[in-house]
Amino acid sequence: MRLQEILGLVRDNFYLALFAVSAIAVLFALLYLIGRKTFLKGWSPLSLGRLFVLAAFTGYLIMVAGVTLFNRGPGYQAGVDLSLFSTYREAWHLFSVRHWQFIYLNILMLVPFGALLPLLHPRFRKAAWTIGLAALLTLSIETIQLITGYGNFVADDLFNNLLGAIIGYGLTMGFIRLKEKGVKRALIFFSPLLTVVVLSAGLFGYYEMKELGNLSIVPAHRADLKQAAVSADVDMNKTGGTAPVYSAPVLTKKTADEFARDFFKRLGKNPAEIEDLSYPEEGLYRVQGEPAYQLSVRFRDGNFSLTDFSQLDDGMEPMDTDEETVRESLSQFGVEIPRDAEFRQTGPGTYEWAVNQQERGDRMTDGTLAAVYYNDGTVKELDNRLITYRKVKEVGLKSEHSAYQELLKGKFLTLPGNQKIGTLQVHDVKLTYSLDSKGYYQPVYAFRCTLDGEDTTLLIPAMAQ
Template identity: 75%
Template sequence: MRLQEIFGLVRDYFYVALIAVLVLAAVFGLLYYAGRKTVLKGKEPIPKKRLIAIAAFIGYMIMVAGVTFLNRGPGYQGGVDLSLFSTYREAWYLFSVRHWQFIYLNILMLVPFGVLLPLLHPRFRKAAWTIGLAALLTLSIETIQLMTGYGNFVADDLFNNLMGAIIGYGLTMGVISLKEKGFRRSLPYFTPLLLVAVLSGSLFGYYEAKEFGNLSIVPAHRADLKEARVMADLSFSDRSKTIPVYRAPVYTKKQADGFARRFFGRLGGNPADIEDLSYPDEALYRLHGETAYQLSVRFRDGSYELTDFSQLDDGKEPEDTDEETLRESLARFGLDIPRDAAFQRAGPGKYEWTVKQLESGNRLTDGTLTAVYYNDGTVKQVDNRLVTYEKVKEVRVKSEQEAYEDLLKGKFLTFSDERTIGALEVRDVRMSYSLDSKGYYQPVYAFRCEMDGEDKTLLVPAI
């Protein structure tokens, strides 16, 4: 979900909350006016500041309910993740805007809760009351999401929500204390916010200072091999070696925009007809005209995917063809596929070229290109993950034996919710590559295995 969409969601529920608060205020006003001489006689009216705080709190709670439940239908598998900081580890290894976004939005979600409670009643100026109620609220949200299928129960969400409430409480009490007791005695209240800011700045600063990026193949949870039967009928070298590191043609948003204009220009498109729907990690463009297209460009390696929507027209169907005809049809997209690429049919009208680590000087070409040919003689779907990388430097990597020891420790991604493994047979190991979060093509060890009866290739970082 793009940040713009999240802001749009919050805006929509803000209007819902505003209407609800105005209706409740009108009802309360009528009841108050009707009972002020009978039920409330002799009692002081509620202060205006508290009324405003109550209205803001009610509106805020409506927004929380909308964002956490009403914006999505049921359908989750009801997963439970009690591993603290697992979402932080996942966000670190993937290092995508989307993953960090959800962590910080979970923190931000309960900041208003901590801000408003001390304004509602003096009792909530005691930390135990506000933090305790915040813990009860976030526990209720996670439990209801789990029971109703509207989400998962995640320990990190509890932690992040509670941290947000503590930050909000500190902000309110810090401002109150600043007026009553001065700067020095109010400073501790701002500590949670300062701590999050310092830790976040240090984390992202360290990431920027690192030479290479993070690898998504590193798991947030290690696989459990304690009870597994592990077999390996091959010997692993204990000698380290030097391997090249390459870099992908990383795109900025501006470069992706230029690529899209040039790409659509080959198809006769007008730049004024291009609609930009970009996300943080990829650029998404739609060309409106006689024929509509959608182009998504991945920033990390410049790969892209094209859809020609004329495939939906009556009579348009995938059709088989030969390689040369397909190459000629792809030429209009500016594609020049290496002659050494392995070519195969993947379905009706669907074909795939594969290049496996083809070295040419200081360059390495790797990946696949998939195209779907139609009965009008054109290609209407292209998924170009065929990338040419430039050599950056050579680095010393760990030995096969060291990589195998990491494998035995469960340091590999299984792409499965089940992390307990019963049997693992290692059949082969070779050097491969994996793209990191900064666009570097890092060497990794690829272990070809049979895991619980299924053929798997398990990747372990080599650096």
């Protein structure tokens, strides 16, 4: 989710909360005017400051309900994840902005709750009251999400929400103590926020200092093979070796923008007309007109895809042709395909070229390029995942047998909810490559298996630690 979308979501729910609080305030005022001489005799009205805090707290709760309970469609698949810190492990292995964003937004969501409660009533200046009520709120949200199907019940969400409430409580009480008893007493309350800041800085600093990135093939949850019937049809090599690590043509936002401008120039489009809808890890560019285009560029390895929306015009349909005709049509996009790439037709007017780890000097080309050719003689859909990598260095490898032992410990990626394995049969193992979070192509072992009756390939990192 882009920052603009998050801000838009907050804005929409803020307007909802503002309207609801205004309506409640009007109703409260009417009830007060009607009942002040009868039902409310002797009642001390709230101070203006406390009324403001109460209004802010009410609006905040309405915003939380809007964001957590009414922000997903009815088709959302809810589930349960009781593994603590699994979202942290997943965010670390993938190291994507989106995954870290969800973690920090879940922490931030309950900061106002912890900050406002101590201002509402002196009772909530006791940590047990505020933290206990925060735990009840986040538990209620997770339970309602699960029951209604509007979200998952996730243990990490409970932890993050509670941490946010503790930070908010600490901020308010810290400033109160700072005024009353000085800096030393205040620091105790500021310590939750300081701890999160220091740990986050250390984590991201360590990641930046690492030469290579993290691999998304490392699971957040281990598979359970305790009751599994496991067999192997292949002998595992017990000695390691070496293999190259390659670097992908990583793009920055600036270089992706330049690529998009040059790309659309080839199509006769004015770069000034490009609409930039980019995400943190992907450039997304649109050009309106006849025809209209959408170009998606991934920063991590430079692969891109194009959609020409004129394919939706009346009479447009995919058309069969020969390889040379499609190659010639692709030339307008500046796309060059190796002559020895494997070519095949995958559907009506749909073609694919594949290169399997072709090494030439210090370069390796790997991946596929797919294109759809239409009856007006143009390619209107293009997905270029054919990447040429540059050799960086040689690294030592663990043995196939060592990797197999990791496989037996369940250190492989499976579908969510499918961690309990019944049967696992390994048919073959070979060295292949996987792109890490910094754009390096790292060697991994690929185990060709039958997992619970389904043919699949399980990947284990191959680099020796």
